[in-house]
Amino acid sequence: MTEEEFALLAAGAALGALSDDDQRAYRQALADHPQWASIADEDADTAAALAGLAREVLPPPEIRDEILARIDAASPDVHLENMAAPAEDGPTDGRDDPRRTGGSGRRWGRRGWFALAASLVLLIGVGTATVMVVQQTSQPAGIVALNRIEGAPDAQHASGHVQGGGPATLHWSVSIGKAVLVTGAMPEISRQQTFELWYMRGTAAIPAGTFDATGDSTSALLKPGMQPGDVIGVTVEQAGGSPNGRPTTDPILTIPTS
Structure with a gap:
């Protein structure tokens, strides 16, 4: 062989x-x-x-x-x-049968x-x-993370409503260590503004990432760091996020996780 x-x-x-x-x-x-x-x-x-x-x-x-x-x-x-x-024996004259070899000798x-x-x-x-x-x-990071969360045994979710917009649901899993905010329609903002996510923990507000609304549905992946009992908030900030690391406007969405 x-x-x-x-x-x-x-x-x-x-x-x-x-x-x-x-x-x-x-x-x-x-x-x-x-x-x-x-x-x-x-x-x-x-x-x-x-x-x-x-x-x-x-x-x-x-x-x-x-x-x-x-x-x-x-x-x-x-x-x-x-x-x-x-395989059957080939011709005995030293030449291979082209019907079986296709011209390659095999x-x-x-x-x-x-x-x-x-x-x-x-x-x-x-x-x-x-x-x-x-x-x-090629899928957005929020969609990939959401699929993983939904398949986790400890998947959880909580919902709220965006001021001037539609419903929103936070999905998270402690075992996977990820949280994704899924929103409906968001209020219109200027090109010089963005939506910023926050972990609201007691009197502190910890930046959790920025996102732009895309059509009627948006999936935003939060930065790692969520802890049990955090309230997830969304504010409207200048493009790039809050310049001082703290909310500069009142939240348009808050979702308690406990």
Whole structure:
């Protein structure tokens, strides 16, 4: 078995797509060529990473037979009865049969075509996973944090109403250490102003970040530092936030957390 043939089997093994015979051939090749272990490890790591990005779905038991049937239909020159069978002997005049080699000098049986299909599935999965990761990282920080909070076992929320605007809800989780304010419509302010968040703790007001309203709904991630019993406040400040680290206007929203 060549290293290329092993790589095809390794892709199929990572996806659990090998027959019993191919699985034995795969293990024997791995024992005979321990230097190929890195190929198998890389495919296994890729498959594991993909599994962690999607919910578990058991493939239909007939999917292997369906793939093999399609391979047979697409490759009428291949007549091997099982995936583990060795490739047929080529022409004896020193030249490879172009129907089996595609001009590359290598014969393909059903094993090769099936493992190639598994490899393509693996590669497609990598592409899909990349898209998922890119989509997730392109989301606003407030949305990403809100999704994490909502999935936490200690997720909590409290609501209030913005003066001159709509409803607002604070979501937080102590275990995750994050808090997100979700607001409806906010009052109009000038370009030289911004909304600033505060942790109101007794007589102290601790800056918790600034945000701009975006349409009918805004998700603002608060800076770390929330403590039990804090009241979350929002004021209108000059662009960039309060110059002295304290509210310069009366709050347009307060939400007690206890």
